[in-house]
Amino acid sequence: MAYHHGDLHTELLTAAVDVARERGIEGLSLRECARRLGVSHAAPYRHFExxxxxxxxxxxxxxxxxxxxxxxxxxxxxxxxxxxxxxxxxxxxxxxxxxxxxxxxxxxxxxxxxxxxxxxxxxxxxxxxxxxxxxxxxxxxxxxxxxxxxxxxxxxxxxxxxxxxxxxxxxxxxxxxxxxxxxxxxxxxxxxxxxxxxxxxxx
Amino acid sequence: MAYHHGDLHTELLTAAVDVARERGIEGLSLRECARRLGVSHAAPYRHFExxxxxxxxxxxxxxxxxxxxxxxxxxxxxxxxxxxxxxxxxxxxxxxxxxxxxxxxxxxxxxxxxxxxxxxxxxxxxxxxxxxxxxxxxxxxxxxxxxxxxxxxxxxxxxxxxxxxxxxxxxxxxxxxxxxxxxxxxxxxxxxxxxxxxxxxxx
DNA sequence: GCCCGCGTGTTGTCATTGTCAACATACTTC
DNA sequence: GAAGTATGTTGACAATGACAACACGCGGGC
Missing domain, CATH: 1.10.357.10 (Tetracycline Repressor, domain 2)
Known part of the structure; x- marks a missing residue:
């Protein structure tokens, strides 16, 4: 279950909140979340449709x-x-x-x-x-x-x-x-x- | 004052509402508004920063x-x-x-x-x-x-x-x-x- | 012990979008 | 009629959401 990032699924959730806090919800992007977690821009799609x-x-x-x-x-x-x-x-x-x-x-x-x-x-x-x-x-x-x-x-x-x-x-x-x-x-x-x-x- | 579109400024406002109604506010795009009004994609920038x-x-x-x-x-x-x-x-x-x-x-x-x-x-x-x-x-x-x-x-x-x-x-x-x-x-x-x-x- | 399948992640790509710069055109004013 | 300005247009660029094709590594079945 744990692979590269321990638990990318939940880490994405918290990262998303961080990004939204800084840039506003409109400014939230999956790519920015991925960037912060050190994964590629398409990685989030393995966890969220x-x-x-x-x-x-x-x-x-x-x-x-x-x-x-x-x-x-x-x-x-x-x-x-x-x-x-x-x-x-x-x-x-x-x-x-x-x-x-x-x-x-x-x-x-x-x-x-x-x-x-x-x-x-x-x-x-x-x-x-x-x-x-x-x-x-x-x-x-x-x-x-x-x-x-x-x-x-x-x-x-x-x-x-x-x-x-x-x-x-x-x-x-x-x-x-x-x-x-x-x-x-x-x-x-x-x-x-x-x-x-x-x-x-x-x- | 009236030029190509009579009053593109106000028409943009109503077009934006139309688009938002159909696609949601997140789905609203200036380019789509421009498209519907038959003007180029950059025209809105003459009326809104x-x-x-x-x-x-x-x-x-x-x-x-x-x-x-x-x-x-x-x-x-x-x-x-x-x-x-x-x-x-x-x-x-x-x-x-x-x-x-x-x-x-x-x-x-x-x-x-x-x-x-x-x-x-x-x-x-x-x-x-x-x-x-x-x-x-x-x-x-x-x-x-x-x-x-x-x-x-x-x-x-x-x-x-x-x-x-x-x-x-x-x-x-x-x-x-x-x-x-x-x-x-x-x-x-x-x-x-x-x-x-x-x-x-x-x- | 070895192979296959799948969960997970990567790279590459595409269309759409916001935004800007450079250029074009029509209306206004003198 | 000429100059100036408001309005539009074309072309570009970077960021993004989304997808396809590929890579890796761990588990179960033989």
Whole structure:
């Protein structure tokens, strides 16, 4: 399994993130990744079908990490509302700590690989990770809002929109710098925003 | 002023949107735009310094349109809360109706042109449009939340996050299709999400 | 012990693209 | 009518994504 580079597959993933951090996602190129790892320009194609596949793999990784972060944040909390808030804060924090992943998870026109044959046994392994993260949220939101069925979905969308929007705005530099200077500041901002909505208007 | 193509400058903008709609933003190329307009591959460079400048122009156009849409939506409304909600619904609607513009306005690593000389007289004309749209929101949010100064900013961020997050999620196909099938459905969804938060939790 | 096959990596190549320089042309202004 | 400038064109170059053909080295079957 290990050959020239130990594990070129995972090294490509981390190299891609490095390159994207320096040059932006648009400026990411497979050839540059290969160059940094000291392999030839075509080597990546032995591990990823094409550039899009590598980006998709990063997005998948991001969803997995996000799910873990969410679970960790809610660990030990019982109050549904507190759990939902904790998830929200963790969500924003994740976005700030892994901006490249987060952008790839969402911002991208998701180009599903396009199933060559529908009769394949593998049941959509590719899109499992996002569903995990979303499922976690739906559960937390349903409990917090005490809704079921269609209304639970609506509540989930609402509960998702706030941290998602905040995260996006932060990543796009739309929030004044002093509020996003440190991880602590970001968490505080997320908490403030969430609580502002909670107490928004009794009527 | 009008020459070969009437007004190649604006035609390039609309052509770019067309191409982006078909091939995705990543797949947009200046050469393809030129091809469609029947001009040579270098013609666009007489109207935009480079590809990034064209994208920036589209983003600018988007902010202008968004500001208009927001103003139109709030027109005739007096209740601050109603005004803020109207802005939110218009915001989401704008994103759905102009997805390419919206993505370019936000999703993009904003590459400011990088001022060659700071002593130039023009005071940042490029970034005026986003500030208009944001200013409109800050006003509406401050009024609705009855906050001032630093707290008003926080309220604005909160008020911005919801429609922004919802819009992003819709654009990324994360919302079940039946909720985004028509413009009416989208507006209803936006209204529901906003009102859900308003009545979230009295305590 | 030897051979074959396959996973992995390399070299070479092609079309597309962003960008620039040099050149050409039409409209404007005096 | 001439000069100047805005607009377009042609031709080039380097970088990139992607593919094909080839090379190497390790495993299993005889």
């Amino acid at each position: 094409d550039k899009n596949a590598l980006l998709l793999a990063l997005a998948e990784q991001g969803f997995t990490w996000l799910t873990s972060a969410g679970q960790r944040a809610m660990e030990g909390l019982d109050d549904p509302r507190a759990r939902l808030d904790a998830y929200g804060v963790a969500y924003v924090r994740f976005a700030v700590e892994h901006p490249i992943h987060f952008r790839l998870m969402f911002t991208r026109e998701l180009e599903t690989p396009g199933p060559k044959r529908a009769d394949d046994a593998a049941p959509d392994k590719a899109s499992a990770a996002p569903n995990d993260a979303f499922g976690l949220l739906v559960g937390a939101a349903s409990a917090a809002f005490e809704r079921d069925g269609e209304e639970a979905l609506l509540a989930s969308v609402a509960a998702w929109s706030i941290p998602h929007g905040l995260a996006m705005l932060i990543l796009d530099g739309r929030i004044p710098p002093e509020h996003v200077a440190t991880t602590e500041a970001v968490e505080q901002l997320a908490r403030d925003v969430l609580s502002l909505w909670r107490n928004a208007q009794p009527a | 480079d590809k990034n400048a064209l994208l920036l122009a589209l983003a600018e156009q988007g902010f202008t349109w968004l500001t208009s849409a927001g103003q139109r939506a709030m027109e005739g409304l007096d209740d601050p809360r109603a005004r803020l909600d109207a802005y939110g619904v218009a915001y989401v609607r704008f994103a759905v109706e102009h997805p390419i513009h919206f993505r370019l306005m936000f999703t993009r690593e904003l590459e400011t042109p990088g001022p060659k000389r700071a002593d130039d007289a023009a005071p940042d004309k490029a970034s005026a449009a986003p500030n208009d749209a944001f200013g409109l929101l800050v006003g509406a949010a401050s009024a609705a939340f009855e906050r001032d100064g630093e707290e008003a900013l926080l309220a604005s961020v909160a008020a911005w996050s919801i429609p922004h997050g919802l819009a992003m999620l819709i654009l990324d196909g994360r919302i079940p299709p039946e909720h985004v099938a028509t413009t009416e459905a989208v507006e209803q969804l936006a209204r529901d999400v906003l009102s859900l938060w308003r009545n979230a939790q009295p305590a």
